Amino acid sequence: MAGLLALAVVIAARNVRTARAVLHPARQALKPLGDATLANRTDAVLRTRDGLTLRGWYVPSRNRAAVVVLHGFAENRTQMLFEAEALSRAGYGVLLFDSRGHGESDGDLVTWGDREREDLRAAVDFLSARADVDPSRLGVLGFSMGGTTALLEALDDPRLKAVAAAGAYPSLVADTRYSYGKWGPLSVQPVLWTMRLSGVDVDAVDPMARLCDLKGRPLLLINGDVDAYAPAFLQDAMFQAACEPKAYWVVKGAHHGEYAKTAPEEYARRLRDFFAAALLGGS
Incomplete structure (x- = not known):
């Protein structure tokens, strides 16, 4: 009995340490960009309503529409260069930035979509004030944690007219059970x-429970069929909810985030087609 109790204590302590690590990930340095990458980009500074400064880049719109692009956990804006390039070449304004606790942005607590909603709201505020953008033509594309953040904020922010989420998790509880169960x-x-004691509203990170609250705004879900971090059964459940x-593209042979590596031309085309239909009336 004492041995079982000791084992339970060891398991619990190990997972507390794991939770602390995923709440405070090491920052990744931005990858250097060549002159031709996002050639028209300018530095962007966002101010969140809870007092943080976020840093990123903005490429101006040539078609009056714009898309916010959100990276995943323990990464930064340079993770999403392929997506940003594909959309900017098609004429969209593109805003990509480091979410709180990542890259060059403020903050030291990562809340897995809970407070990151404030980051996306600041991005939508930024785009809505741009002279080159029609504020009725705003969309968002997020990967992994960024995808879940995109879903959460879009459910409460009708300014986002189209949502694309790749490798997102349907709820933080479900993801935790899958990852640490x-x-x-x-x-x-x-x-x-540990997450709750750190101030994360775990139960609020549950976009699957409210997906129909998008109320007619188009949704695109993307996932790899061999993704160990976003398994098919969770993705399928989110699509059904x-x-x-709505549309669902399963990328054959793609692991987590490998859509551009596995099917670059189709990935770029699907993103362009989705946002064209949603933001440009299919033009």
């Missing part, structure tokens, strides 16, 4: 407790 509640609950108009 080897020992059931013994390994899952310490992670959730959504209301029309």
